[in-house]
Amino acid sequence: MAHRIRPSPPPPAPRPALAPPTDRGSPLWQNVYKAALKADTEEARLYAEKLADSALRAREKSVALMASKHKILVTKEPPKPIETVAVAAAKKGRVLPSAACRCQAMTLENRQCGFKATCGDFCKKHTPT
Numbered sequence: 001m002a003h004r005i006r007p008s009p010p011p012p013a014p015r016p017a018l019a020p021p022t023d024r025g026s027p028l029w030q031n032v033y034k035a036a037l038k039a040d041t042e043e044a045r046l047y048a049e050k051l052a053d054s055a056l057r058a059r060e061k062s063v064a065l066m067a068s069k070h071k072i073l074v075t076k077e078p079p080k081p082i083e084t085v086a087v088a089a090a091k092k093g094r095v096l097p098s099a100a101c102r103c104q105a106m107t108l109e110n111r112q113c114g115f116k117a118t119c120g121d122f123c124k125k126h127t128p129t
Contacts (some may be wrong), residue, residue: 023128029056 004059023029032055036048046052078100105126115123122128 018053018057021053021060023056023060024053026056028059029053032056 079111103123104121
């Protein structure tokens, strides 16, 4: 059984040179550069400028990612009943009023009534008379 010799794949195309970071020469870049020059290995000292550039590029990308993330809004007042129902509808689940808007009565199964509180703290079914 004869084995075929496969040709080696072509070498990958060289990558284009990366653009220098926008804050090159800033105090942060200078600190990384000086730390690389003080390093124990010869390789770190040879590539100190490249190391400082890549560290600054990584920081720029992480700042851009954090800026593009969805931000959580913190409110001090409780949400209105309409807002809570809209959030529940967006989740495509069973639409229940929030705990603050629900009837405060407990059922025989020892769980909270699922109806909306319309008469004070209770629904029309559980209104104390």
